[in-house]
Amino acid sequence: NAGVTQTPKFQVLKTGQSMTLQCAQDMNHEYMSWYRQDPGMGLRLIHYSVGAGITDQGEVPNGYNVSRSTTEDFPLRLLSAAPSQTSVYFCASSRGPGGGSTGELFFGEGSRLTVL
Amino acid sequence: QKEVEQDPGPLSVPEGAIVSLNCTYSNSAFQYFMWYRQYSRKGPELLMYTYSSGNKEDGRFTAQVDKSSKYISLFIRDSQPSDSATYLCAPNNDMRFGAGTRLTVKP
Numbered sequence: 661n662a663g664v665t666q667t668p669k670f671q672v673l674k675t676g677q678s679m680t681l682q683c684a685q686d687m688n689h690e691y692m693s694w695y696r697q698d699p700g701m702g703l704r705l706i707h708y709s710v711g712a713g714i715t716d717q718g719e720v721p722n723g724y725n726v727s728r729s730t731t732e733d734f735p736l737r738l739l740s741a742a743p744s745q746t747s748v749y750f751c752a753s754s755r756g757p758g759g760g761s762t763g764e765l766f767f768g769e770g771s772r773l774t775v776l
Numbered sequence: 777q778k779e780v781e782q783d784p785g786p787l788s789v790p791e792g793a794i795v796s797l798n799c800t801y802s803n804s805a806f807q808y809f810m811w812y813r814q815y816s817r818k819g820p821e822l823l824m825y826t827y828s829s830g831n832k833e834d835g836r837f838t839a840q841v842d843k844s845s846k847y848i849s850l851f852i853r854d855s856q857p858s859d860s861a862t863y864l865c866a867p868n869n870d871m872r873f874g875a876g877t878r879l880t881v882k883p
Contacts, residue, residue, distance in 0.1 A: 703864065752871075763810075
């Protein structure tokens with residue numbers, strides 16, 4: 661099992677450019693989520709999904725779009741990149757809480773984005 | 777107020793020390809409490825979890841929950857340089873995390 665796979669691992673963008681961070685999981689998890697991690701700020705939730713076709717906003721959603729057309733994939737789109745979006749982005753998946761599950765999150769290796 | 781609060785540190789201790797990492801939370805509906813460990817330039821991984829109040833021990837690690845005071849603790853005994861990482865606390869039925877405490881164990 662590959663677990664959670666994120667691409668690309670590194671990306672440099674210019675202000676105003678758009679791009680998509682890809683996330684795929686092969687564990688048949690219903691829950692998927694995107695985080696950004698900045699020094700001293702911890703992991704902040706951007707968007708999440710509790711199943712195909714269902715998405716919702718997290719703590720810091722502005723400037724980002726998501727969609728969930730399949731169980732496996734959950735791409736994160738930056739519509740018009742800004743220097744404030746320079747960060748490390750993590751995708752995670754889980755079975756979700758309840759039904760005997762602890763709700764453990766499985767993370768990808770991260771995508772490092774720099775916006776100039 | 778964030779639902780989970782954690783002192784980001786950094787915390788530096790000598791090898792062999794007992795480490796105490798702590799979080800507070802505000803939502804009394806939380807049931808499971810998870811501790812994740814994140815090594816530098818890696819994604820977080822679940823270290824251990826505990827349910828409701830009480831202690832759970834796993835080798836050198838002990839997780840403790842006090843629901844009356846909404847206080848979560850992780851203790852590391854005989855700390856090792858390989859324990860150097862960022863430790864993040866989170867309730868299981870919410871996808872939000874504390875800020876994470878960066879720990880360095882010096883040989």
